[in-house]
């Protein structure tokens with residue numbers, strides 16, 4: 001669908017893929033059309049409602065516990081509640097089991113949601129393919145997923161990275177490129193801003209439904225790990241909607257209690273060889289707040305002997321050299337960056353800015369209000385910061401960058417795309433970013449990550465290549 005529009009877009013591209021050196025990092029000179037991304041119309045095939053009475057739609061899964069032995073299955077029925085049960089079985093066993101779930105509904109201005117079901121399947125075997133069915137007693141639909149290996153230090157695992165996806169023709173390209181990437185992602189780390197329903201009059205929540213039908217083809221089969229972005233807030237007092245995150249928190253359940261969090265907006269999971277911390281840019285994070293206290297307790301619990309890779313997800317980036325959302329992440333950086341350096345976070349993924357950027361390992365933690373020391377410096381204990389908010393939503397690309405490119409910025413480019421973080425063992429992970437204009441296998445930016453705990457040597461890409 002939308003192939004005509006896409007062909008026009010491709011014809012409009014002026015393909016010059018030469019990096020321009022500046023202060024050590026590079027700004028890609030890849031030039032593309034500046035047309036605004038357009039949302040797919042409501043009658044698009046990707047939004048089709050499955051046939052059959054009360055057929056489950058918008059099926060999505062996410063991790064359901066701390067270590068990957070549980071899965072939360074969610075879906076929506078429109079005609080009547082129907083059953084909240086999930087029937088599931090492993091491919092090695094004919095014995096079918098039933099898990100019981102719940103359903104919720106909500107109203108948002110003049111919109112009434114369908115029946116939103118959430119069912120947690122527990123005590124699964126690791127590294128096993130499971131089939132599951134929802135819609136029991138009415139129209140049944142079947143899907144499958146593969147559980148992760150048992151948590152351990154040298155377990156290879158492949159994460160996909162998508163942010164700020166939305167539901168434009170470009171969003172569809174991004175998801176297709178992720179699916180067709182020859183390096184197969186096993187779980188998506190989604191860094192926030194899902195549907196962009198709030199860009200419609202009265203935050204038309206129908207666009208939450210269409211978005212969930214659009215991404216079902218991926219998220220019904222592999223977990224997406226959710227981060228709340230600003231487009232999940234849906235705070236609209238002008239129409240009487242004063243409960244932040246109402247649509248998001250009814251539709252997307254996460255296993256926050258398993259990591260002793262008190263709110264679904266910040267939590268952690270372990271998966272394979274990674275400890276993944278999700279932070280909330282739009283919940284209080286100052287000293288004494290629940291998120292602050294949680295993170296203070298959480299970081300010392302990270303056991304790099306069990307999970308060598310420490311990954312943090314958030315929506316608003318701390319290091320961003322585009323002239324969009326400039327310094328919005330600054331106050332959270334001031335609060336938490338010293339901890340990230342102390343605990344040697346390997347990588348931080350954020351979204352929000354609709355473009356791509358990768359930093360050097362830098363920190364900016366010396367400033368103390370009187371000494372004036374406020375320039376980011378190279379720091380081998382610091383994470384690499386990656387902005388991957390280029391999923392392709394209707395707001396379009398962020399193309400305007402601060403000049404000159406700051407020294408900490410290793411690579412930046414205003415293109416839609418996705419990335420893959422491919423953990424090989426406790427010391428090495430291979431990372432690549434893919435722009436939508438290229439073939440599925442093309443790596444537009446890439447880097448070997450050396451683990452900060454087990455192999456903390458310089459893995460910068462700019463000092464060696466130039």
Ligand SMILES: [Fe+2]
Nearest residue numbers: 193229230352
């Ligand atoms: Fe955002």
